[in-house]
Amino acid sequence: MVHIVGAGPGDPELITVKGKRYLQEADVVIYAGSLVNPALLDVCRDGAEIYNSAAMTLDEVIAVVEQSEKSGKMTVRLHTGDPSVYGAIQEQMDAFRKRNIAFDIVPGVSxxxxxxxxxxxxxxxxxxxxxxxxxxxxxxxxxxxxxxxxxxxxxxxxxxxxxxxxxxxxxxxxxxxxxxxxxxxxxxxxxxxxxxxxxxxxxxxxxxxxxxxxxxxxxxxxxxSRCLGADYELSRLYAPEFSHGFRKASR
Known part of the structure; x- marks a missing residue:
């Protein structure tokens, strides 16, 4: 199983609990170069193989993953932010499917x-x-x-x-x-x-x-956006005259 993990925006504490656990357990980690805070790699176990994909082509990334899977190793593909937004993961997932490599995705904070x-x-x-x-x-x-x-x-x-x-x-x-x-x-x-x-x-x-x-x-x-520093209407959710399924209007 290959785990495609969103690393979050940079702060190492903004990775998800699941994403951090996968990093701690991984045998092989391929991370997205200068976009991922290298401090995240500090949680990787001793002996884990670390690859910087900034210097790799798609074929090279897939080759590392394929070899890892054949060896029975656990692989994390670490992307910045949330991998679904400008993460270039679709081409990787399609390549995994062609090779019958199972994968899942752990979302991250964009x-x-x-x-x-x-x-x-x-x-x-x-x-x-x-x-x-x-x-x-x-x-x-x-x-x-x-x-x-x-x-x-x-x-x-x-x-x-x-x-x-x-x-x-x-x-x-x-x-x-x-x-x-x-x-x-x-x-x-x-x-x-x-x-x-x-x-x-x-x-x-x-x-x-x-x-x-x-x-x-x-x-x-x-x-x-005009929301940056603008005057705005108060939300109806907390308005005293507004009823909803969890609270009755107070006036």
């Missing part, structure tokens, strides 16, 4: 949620936004025309934009072209939950200049 924690911000505020879009700007990996930032911006919802900080000026231009006002709040969080976490806040009109010379060029989340 960096967009660690970013919300760092910002001390709820993404879904009543009357402001009830939708969160997880997306990225087009780079070497193409994005369908209907999913380009300017198209998604028409929804005016909260957007968490991955893998795009190096193209921040393009991101801002696309968002404004799609309908966000230049004064829309935006926040950049680099390495959310890591000790070196850095936060820059601004508006679409100011954020490019504010991040200049900040050394933010990778592993950063972009959040654009």
């Amino acid at each position: 960096s967009c949620f660690a970013t919300a924690a760092a910002l001390q911000q709820e993404y879904t505020l009543p009357g402001i936004s009830q939708t969160v879009i997880i997306t990225r700007n087009e780079g070497r990996t193409p994005v369908p025309e209907r999913e380009k930032l300017r198209s998604l911006a028409a929804h005016q919802s909260t957007m968490c934009i991955y893998l795009s900080i190096a193209m921040l000026d393009q991101v801002v231009a696309e968002l404004i072209s799609g309908g966000y006002a230049p004064e829309t709040p935006i926040a950049i969080v680099q390495k959310a939950s890591w000790p070196e976490q850095k936060i820059v806040r601004g508006t679409l009109a100011t954020i490019v200049e504010k991040t200049r010379n900040q050394g933010i060029d990778r592993t950063a989340m972009i959040v654009v």
Whole structure:
């Protein structure tokens, strides 16, 4: 059995209990290079084989897994955040199926949620936004025309934009072209939950200049939303005049 484990956003304590247990028991660990905090590997048992997949091709990763399985060893494939979001795991799972290698997936805390924690911000505020879009700007990996930032911006919802900080000026231009006002709040969080976490806040009109010379060029989340610092309606869930299955209205 190969265990595909989400390592979480960086803080070693944000891996799941199950994910940590698998790491402690693994004979072979293949981890996603610079994206995974190497402190997580401290829990691996003595003698475990550790591979950094940043220097490996897909075929090389699969070959290590296949050999491990033939030898009766337990393998953990350690991915950053939650492996279902920009984790490139589908091609690995398809390769496992072709070779009749059994696997399971342990979800993890995605960096967009660690970013919300760092910002001390709820993404879904009543009357402001009830939708969160997880997306990225087009780079070497193409994005369908209907999913380009300017198209998604028409929804005016909260957007968490991955893998795009190096193209921040393009991101801002696309968002404004799609309908966000230049004064829309935006926040950049680099390495959310890591000790070196850095936060820059601004508006679409100011954020490019504010991040200049900040050394933010990778592993950063972009959040654009009117929920950042906005006035909002209180939730009906806790309103005294609102009844639900667990509480009757008090007035």
